[in-house]
Amino acid sequence: MNALEAILKRKSTRAYKPEQISEDALEKILKAACASPVGMARYDTLHITVVQNEDMLVRIFDEAEEDLFKAIGIRKNMNFGAKTVIIVSSAPAYREGVEYAHAGIIIENMVIAATSMGIDSVILGGPIAAISHNEALKSELGIPAGFEPLLAVALGYGSDETPVKEHTISINRV
Numbered sequence: 001m002n003a004l005e006a007i008l009k010r011k012s013t014r015a016y017k018p019e020q021i022s023e024d025a026l027e028k029i030l031k032a033a034c035a036s037p038v039g040m041a042r043y044d045t046l047h048i049t050v051v052q053n054e055d056m057l058v059r060i061f062d063e064a065e066e067d068l069f070k071a072i073g074i075r076k077n078m079n080f081g082a083k084t085v086i087i088v089s090s091a092p093a094y095r096e097g098v099e100y101a102h103a104g105i106i107i108e109n110m111v112i113a114a115t116s117m118g119i120d121s122v123i124l125g126g127p128i129a130a131i132s133h134n135e136a137l138k139s140e141l142g143i144p145a146g147f148e149p150l151l152a153v154a155l156g157y158g159s160d161e162t163p164v165k166e167h168t169i170s171i172n173r174v
């Protein structure tokens with residue numbers, strides 16, 4: 001599958017089989033992450049955490065549910081059963097907001113690499129606040145001091161055939 005095919009085939013998958021991705025696939029996905037462009041080449045301001053520990057995955061999503069409930073009074077299960085979650089964290093970038101661009105690019109590189117290998121994914125912003133609000137959890141996840149989690153991705157094999165959706169973004173040409 002070429003890059004354009006993978007980009008067009010990508011979709012968010014929200015139900016997973018209890019099957020782990022292979023170490024080889026994980027290595028390739030992490031290689032794609034590290035190949036991401038980063039402004040001013042400040043790779044030292046970024047950190048990637050791979051979570052495959054079952055208890056930790058349950059804890060993250062339980063805390064996320066509680067955190068959301070406390071914030072807006074709505075309960076939402078964010079755990080789709082994927083056995084790998086990868087979190088991108090950043091120290092403050094040279095300009096405010098640039099760190100979010102970095103995280104988005106790194107996550108998308110991983111998602112496209114995963115898609116090209118037949119691995120399903122969903123980008124997760126939902127659980128980030130719960131991790132960010134919990135210093136103990138951040139430390140147990142090995143997120144370096146001074147870094148904040150910004151975006152995550154769940155990876156695995158979908159248990160249903162989610163169709164690829166067509167989206168449009170308004171475009172003008174000058």
Ligand SMILES: Cc1cc2nc3c(=O)[nH]c(=O)nc-3n(C[C@H](O)[C@H](O)[C@H](O)COP(=O)(O)O)c2cc1C
Binds near residue numbers: 011123
């Ligand atoms: C920054 C960002 C955060 C997202 N957070 C979540 C999330 O927390 N939970 C979720 O189910 N999907 C999340 N998504 C996935 C979007 O809902 C999804 O990409 C969008 O609905 C388009 O559907 P598609 O990915 O299937 O094309 C997120 C996507 C992005 C880019």
